Amino acid sequence: MNTLPQLDPARLSLGLAALLFAIGVAGVLFRRNAIVLFMCIELMLNAVNLAFVALSRSIDISGQVFVFFVMTVAAAEAAVGLALVIAIFRHAETVDMKHFTLLRW
Amino acid sequence: MEHQFEPTLLWAIALLPLLGFIGNGITAFIAPGRKVIPTLLGPGVVGLAFVIAGLNFLGLRGAELHEPIVQSYWQWMPVGSLSIDAAFQLDQLSLLMALVVTGVGFLIHVFSVGYMHDDAGYARYFSYLNLFVFFMVVLVLGASYPVMFVGWEGVGLCSYLLIGFWFRDREKADAGKKAFIVNRIGDFGFLVAMLLLFSNLGALDFATVFAAAPAAFPYGGAVVTALTLFLFLGATGKSAQIPLYIWLPDAMAGPTPVSALIHAATMVTAGVYMVARSSVLFALAPVSMIVVAGVGAFTALFAATIGLIQYDIKKVLAYSTVSQLGYMLIGVGTGAYAAGIFHLMTHAFFKALLFLGSGAVIHAMHHAYHATHSHEDAQDMRNMGGLRHYLPKTWIFMWIATLAIAGVWPFAGFFSKDEIIWQAAARAVGPFANWFRVYWLLALAAAMLTAFYMTRLMIMTFHGTNRTGEQERRHLHEAPAVMWVPLAVLAGLSVVGGWLNVPQAIKELPVLGWIPSTEWVHEWLHPQLVAADEIIATHVGEATHQAPLGGGEAFWALLSFALATAVILASAAWLRRRRVLPARDSAEPRGFASVLYHKWYVDEIYDLIVVRPVLAVSRFCWRIIDQGLIDGVVNGAGFSARAFGWVGAQLQTGQLNTYAFAAVLGVLLLLGFVIF
Amino acid sequence: MNDLVTNFPLAQLLWWLFAALAVGGALGTITRRNPVASLLFLVLTFFSLAAIYVLLGAHFIAAVQVIVYAGAILVLFLFVIMLLNLGHDYASDLRGGLWIVAAFGAAGLIGFAIWRAFRTTNAVLETGAGVHLDAQVDTLNAVGAIAQPLFQRFLVPFELTSILLLIAIIGAVLLAKRRV
Numbered sequence: 039m040n041t042l043p044q045l046d047p048a049r050l051s052l053g054l055a056a057l058l059f060a061i062g063v064a065g066v067l068f069r070r071n072a073i074v075l076f077m078c079i080e081l082m083l084n085a086v087n088l089a090f091v092a093l094s095r096s097i098d099i100s101g102q103v104f105v106f107f108v109m110t111v112a113a114a115e116a117a118v119g120l121a122l123v124i125a126i127f128r129h130a131e132t133v134d135m136k137h138f139t140l141l142r143w
Numbered sequence: 144m145e146h147q148f149e150p151t152l153l154w155a156i157a158l159l160p161l162l163g164f165i166g167n168g169i170t171a172f173i174a175p176g177r178k179v180i181p182t183l184l185g186p187g188v189v190g191l192a193f194v195i196a197g198l199n200f201l202g203l204r205g206a207e208l209h210e211p212i213v214q215s216y217w218q219w220m221p222v223g224s225l226s227i228d229a230a231f232q233l234d235q236l237s238l239l240m241a242l243v244v245t246g247v248g249f250l251i252h253v254f255s256v257g258y259m260h261d262d263a264g265y266a267r268y269f270s271y272l273n274l275f276v277f278f279m280v281v282l283v284l285g286a287s288y289p290v291m292f293v294g295w296e297g298v299g300l301c302s303y304l305l306i307g308f309w310f311r312d313r314e315k316a317d318a319g320k321k322a323f324i325v326n327r328i329g330d331f332g333f334l335v336a337m338l339l340l341f342s343n344l345g346a347l348d349f350a351t352v353f354a355a356a357p358a359a360f361p362y363g364g365a366v367v368t369a370l371t372l373f374l375f376l377g378a379t380g381k382s383a384q385i386p387l388y389i390w391l392p393d394a395m396a397g398p399t400p401v402s403a404l405i406h407a408a409t410m411v412t413a414g415v416y417m418v419a420r421s422s423v424l425f426a427l428a429p430v431s432m433i434v435v436a437g438v439g440a441f442t443a444l445f446a447a448t449i450g451l452i453q454y455d456i457k458k459v460l461a462y463s464t465v466s467q468l469g470y471m472l473i474g475v476g477t478g479a480y481a482a483g484i485f486h487l488m489t490h491a492f493f494k495a496l497l498f499l500g501s502g503a504v505i506h507a508m509h510h511a512y513h514a515t516h517s518h519e520d521a522q523d524m525r526n527m528g529g530l531r532h533y534l535p536k537t538w539i540f541m542w543i544a545t546l547a548i549a550g551v552w553p554f555a556g557f558f559s560k561d562e563i564i565w566q567a568a569a570r571a572v573g574p575f576a577n578w579f580r581v582y583w584l585l586a587l588a589a590a591m592l593t594a595f596y597m598t599r600l601m602i603m604t605f606h607g608t609n610r611t612g613e614q615e616r617r618h619l620h621e622a623p624a625v626m627w628v629p630l631a632v633l634a635g636l637s638v639v640g641g642w643l644n645v646p647q648a649i650k651e652l653p654v655l656g657w658i659p660s661t662e663w664v665h666e667w668l669h670p671q672l673v674a675a676d677e678i679i680a681t682h683v684g685e686a687t688h689q690a691p692l693g694g695g696e697a698f699w700a701l702l703s704f705a706l707a708t709a710v711i712l713a714s715a716a717w718l719r720r721r722r723v724l725p726a727r728d729s730a731e732p733r734g735f736a737s738v739l740y741h742k743w744y745v746d747e748i749y750d751l752i753v754v755r756p757v758l759a760v761s762r763f764c765w766r767i768i769d770q771g772l773i774d775g776v777v778n779g780a781g782f783s784a785r786a787f788g789w790v791g792a793q794l795q796t797g798q799l800n801t802y803a804f805a806a807v808l809g810v811l812l813l814l815g816f817v818i819f
Numbered sequence: 820m821n822d823l824v825t826n827f828p829l830a831q832l833l834w835w836l837f838a839a840l841a842v843g844g845a846l847g848t849i850t851r852r853n854p855v856a857s858l859l860f861l862v863l864t865f866f867s868l869a870a871i872y873v874l875l876g877a878h879f880i881a882a883v884q885v886i887v888y889a890g891a892i893l894v895l896f897l898f899v900i901m902l903l904n905l906g907h908d909y910a911s912d913l914r915g916g917l918w919i920v921a922a923f924g925a926a927g928l929i930g931f932a933i934w935r936a937f938r939t940t941n942a943v944l945e946t947g948a949g950v951h952l953d954a955q956v957d958t959l960n961a962v963g964a965i966a967q968p969l970f971q972r973f974l975v976p977f978e979l980t981s982i983l984l985l986i987a988i989i990g991a992v993l994l995a996k997r998r999v
Binding site: 047048050051052053054055056057058059060061062063064065067068069070071073074076077078080081084087088089091092094095098099100102103105106107109110111112113114115116117118120121122123124125127128133134135136 | 830831834838841842845846848849854857858861864865868871872874875876877879880883884887888891892893895896899900902903905910912913914918919921922923925926927929930931933934937952955964965968969972973976977980983984986987988990991992993994995997
């Protein structure tokens with residue numbers, strides 16, 4: 039039955055989660071659009087969710103409960119983050135982060 | 144007639160001038176123009192101090208005092224095993240010095256009232272002068288080396304303040320600095336000597352040191368020799384001897400009464416006093432005594448040669464002072480401490496008289512030039528001549544002083560100087576006899592030169608035709624009474640001062656001997672010097688009664704009198720026929736005279752071998768070490784911090800991606816640690 | 820369920836399909852210059868993930884993924900993009916040159932590190948607890964299987980999330996309002 043144990047979808051999903059997370063990181067590193075940055079963060083959060091779900095099959099259902107919490111945090115984060123984007127857009131007429139170097143010396 | 148002697152108000156001798164300093168100092172700050180307070184307070188406190196010293200003298204005269212009376216006022220420096228008290232010591236030696244300091248000081252204060260009357264810094268002048276007398280009294284009355292050192296430093300400070308009294312003149316301010324710095328070298332010696340004393344004896348007060356020294360130090364030992372040589376280094380600074388004499392001629396930049404008081408009569412004799420006070424230590428170190436007497440003899444001759452050719456009246460007197468101080472050191476260096484102190488005393492009289500007389504001359508010359516707005520040098524003897532018609536009293540007093548310093552019987556200098564010269568010969572016994580014979584010859588030669596340059600000074604200043612100028616001549620006038628009365632007193636002292644100590648031998652002479660022989664100074668100081676005399680008598684031997692070339696004391700006294708008189712008469716006859724041109728018409732001296740005129744180029748040599756290397760080293764330390772190395776390190780630290788900051792600042796782009804990248808790198812690092 | 824996941828070849832095929840869609844969507848998200856296009860690619864990724872959740876037997880999560888993520892959060896994104904009128908006249912915001920190399924290098928390293936980290940948990944994965952989970956879902960059905968731990972074991976964190984959401988709402992309103 040288990041002719042290809044390495045191809046178990048749960049185990050494969052962990053690899054997929056790593057890949058998606060890496061793509062999200064790459065996006066954060068080389069995009070400057072604040073909204074796209076948020077999307078990349080959502081992408082990373084989803085990669086984590088996938089890992090939780092995959093692992094919940096092997097360990098415990100509480101992995102899925104964690105996904106639930108992550109989604110809540112993601113929703114809150116998106117709401118506040120997008121409100122911030124609106125605020126800075128009002129201020130500078132742009133969401134390109136290259137114009138926001140307030141932390142500079 | 145033995146009875147217990149109690150000092151009268153010993154502390155007041157020092158305190159009165161200090162009060163005068165405070166009073167005059169306050170006046171100088173609050174009302175510098177007021178002349179009444181300084182006029183009364185300045186001379187008054189010194190006069191009172193003299194009266195108190197005189198009372199003590201009268202009390203002590205009838206008493207038998209073998210040990211010094213020490214009065215301790217408070218504990219000054221209790222440090223571990225060492226306890227130094229602020230204490231004064233009254234004995235025959237310190238009282239004699241205090242009398243000279245306050246007595247001559249009082250006369251000079253009175254003279255200053257006239258001399259400085261028109262000066263803007265009148266109150267300041269008297270406050271400095273009072274402060275000087277205070278420190279000088281502390282110096283001579285101090286009961287331990289540290290207390291003496293306080294006075295020693297204090298008189299140096301006052302000397303500096305008074306040389307640079309007209310400090311707006313750069314040259315005069317520099318002269319003050321020179322005196323101060325050269326004296327520092329001597330003070331270093333004094334300090335080292337004190338430390339050596341403390342490390343060897345554990346005490347610094349005179350009574351303990353002199354009592355313990357003969358037992359603690361072997362005769363001629365290395366420690367006591369080094370100790371006394373360091374002490375003598377201090378003496379060469381204060382008493383202006385080779386190699387540190389160079390400050391004294393420059394010190395003539397101060398007001399002339401200051402030159403009389405500080406740089407002739409009192410402060411410069413501090414070195415002689417200190418050697419005499421430390422007689423026990425010096426007696427234990429025969430090598431040091433050779434050095435002291437040798438430096439004194441050589442300085443006496445050397446300074447006299449320079450004095451031969453100088454034109455500035457005060458410069459001649461300055462070199463004469465250096466020369467006479469050399470005599471005093473021959474005295475204390477040969478072990479004839481009483482003779483040295485005796486010459487110190489008579490020299491205070493006649494040299495103060497000479498300086499004050501020259502002050503009267505300069506005062507008159509200055510007024511004459513001032514009246515015609517001329518800028519000629521009021522101190523240059525080439526501009527004088529024939530002044531005896533204008534300053535007759537000063538002329539007489541100056542001749543008395545000249546005869547005294549030249550050693551003409553019966554003036555004071557004859558007795559004291561002849562005593563020293565004779566002692567140099569008489570002490571030519573023991574292992575170092577030949578040295579003393581050489582010193583004896585040097586001293587004799589210097590005596591001849593003294594007679595010559597003093598006659599030259601008198602002839603150029605008071606005789607011949609007047610060279611001051613047609614316009615100025617009408618303004619020349621005799622000094623006021625407040626100035627010539629002190630001169631008269633000093634002249635009287637210069638005449639009779641020598642009779643205090645007429646040697647037994649003189650009395651045997653048919654012509655000179657009518658003055659009663661007393662040897663009073665010897666007897667008076669004997670309790671203080673007996674310890675040293677005993678040491679010398681034990682180890683070296685008794686003095687002889689035969690000069691190296693044969694003949695006794697009386698013979699040589701007569702001979703030196705005859706020589707001095709002959710030199711004065713011959714040089715007077717010769718110089719009166721020479722034409723002297725005013726300063727502006729004169730040519731520079733040529734040949735050997737030029738070498739003497741430029742003081743053997745000693746200042747230039749010192750400049751080359753001392754000042755310039757020190758400046759070079761200082762400049763090296765400043766430019767290379769301080770500015771280059773130390774500032775470089777400090778600035779480099781600051782610069783590297785800034786550079787690191789700049790590099791760090793470049794990382795702070797403010798760009799979100801950069802920070803994210805840094806965070807990612809951090810995560811990678813952590814993951815790397817966790818996984819691999 | 821167990822059979823569907825492990826033994827059914829079609830399920831494996833579907834997994835590969837949705838995995839490919841998810842990765843493609845993710846790459847599209849980060850490479851599209853137009854934020855609207857990025858967002859649509861992200862929606863594609865999220866839907867694919869929902870499908871993979873189904874394949875992994877997490878039906879309830881799959882439904883929430885579609886409703887909350889794709890439906891609510893991403894629509895919120897879309898609203899903001901439209902509100903700010905970012906859909907056209909957009910300037911490129913991609914960083915070029917070395918930054919791309921560095922970004923993908925660092926991201927690749929992170930992905931590799933995570934993958935390695937998961938591989939070390941293989942021993943855990945071998946326990947076969949998944950069978951137990953499927954049984955649980957069978958008896959309590961998909962919602963009940965999650966609801967039971969959520970309202971019992973994780974009740975306090977669950978309540979805290981409601982406070983978190985409330986704070987987020989207030990914060991968002993405060994930030995986005997022109998005048999307070």
